[in-house]
């Protein structure tokens with residue numbers, strides 16, 4: 205698009221804060237780090253839930269990622285980014301018949317089934333489309349190995365996947381669903397695994413679980429080991445390149461699935477956070493400062509409407525750090541940094557030492573290319589979503605703003621299902 209100074213200050217000047225700056229070259233670097241850390245051969249899916257920006261999906265597709273999608277909109281983004289339907293996989297609990305029909309009509313054949321009912325609905329939709337779907341059965345292992353995960357999603361009672369013990373009790377129940385051909389297993393157990401050891405422990409649980417199920421006769425042409433590769437989120441830090449993961453994971457694969465290097469099973473990983481978090485910076489600005497009962501408040505033009513919806517819904521909430529773009533050497537005042545929403549929940553920092561800023565001063569939050577704008581409370585209070593600016597070196601390749609739009613809707617004649 206335009207060659208320009210793509211610094212945070214220049215973009216804020218050109219487009220106005222709040223804005224997300226996505227540096228597409230950081231995607232190249234993250235993809236390179238992750239693929240070097242993983243033993244080959246492998247297939248890597250990009251989980252669009254982390255950031256469905258079309259330019260990000262397109263760049264990761266060009267780098268060789270397939271697309272893991274969970275909605276019509278994510279699927280359309282992946283296809284528009286150039287990802288062929290044969291490289292898209294639809295996952296997530298609560299896949300509606302409408303979503304399944306939509307995916308099948310667009311040529312998608314790969315699904316991750318989260319329950320027996322889900323498997324049946326996938327088969328029924330494939331039958332309506334006159335085809336057979338290839339399904340991975342998502343498994344919830346009997347125990348968790350991911351005590352270090354920021355968010356554990358398996359090994360405990362979970363809405364994700366089928367308990368391994370349930371499959372053990374009646375494996376054939378899952379292999380004889382019309383039009384839903386089971387091709388393998390899917391084990392995604394949690395997100396935010398920051399260390400090689402945490403990843404290895406998780407992969408070992410996955411491989412033990414998968415090997416036991418394969419012994420019962422469950423097909424294992426593909427084995428999706430998930431990932432949960434952790435990366436710094438909303439604070440400044442350098443992502444790990446997971447030293448030692450490659451040889452140690454290769455050794456585990458050799459032990460549990462000796463023919464994996466010949467593609468049997470095909471080893472699959474999926475990642476959202478690790479690939480995209482480092483590329484994004486939120487840039488916002490000070491709107492107001494004031495004092496109340498001895499506390500100094502700094503009000504920013506961005507808050508939980510632009511960042512941090514899912515992160516703050518956690519217990520305890522994920523800390524999110526906004527800092528002045530230009531730190532000042534002057535003696536600091538403790539400030540309560542807040543967003544623009546009419547809720548005391550919209551607080552960045554309770555007591556951040558700052559030189560009192562003035563309206564217009566810029567603040568930034570690093571490493572928010574994942575779970576940023578679209579994971580925020582984007583419609584609450586109706587402020588415009590932050591602009592999203594993609595840069596590639598010194599070129600601005602895309603400058604857009606998401607719009608929430610109400611459109612008229614006629615009642616449907618009757619449910620087609």
Ligand SMILES: Cc1ncc(COP(=O)(O)O)c(C=O)c1O
Nearest residue numbers: 251254392395432474475476477
């Ligand atoms: C099934 C599944 N795959 C992939 C992901 C992406 O995880 P991450 O962004 O941590 O890589 C998630 C996140 O919730 C998930 O539930």
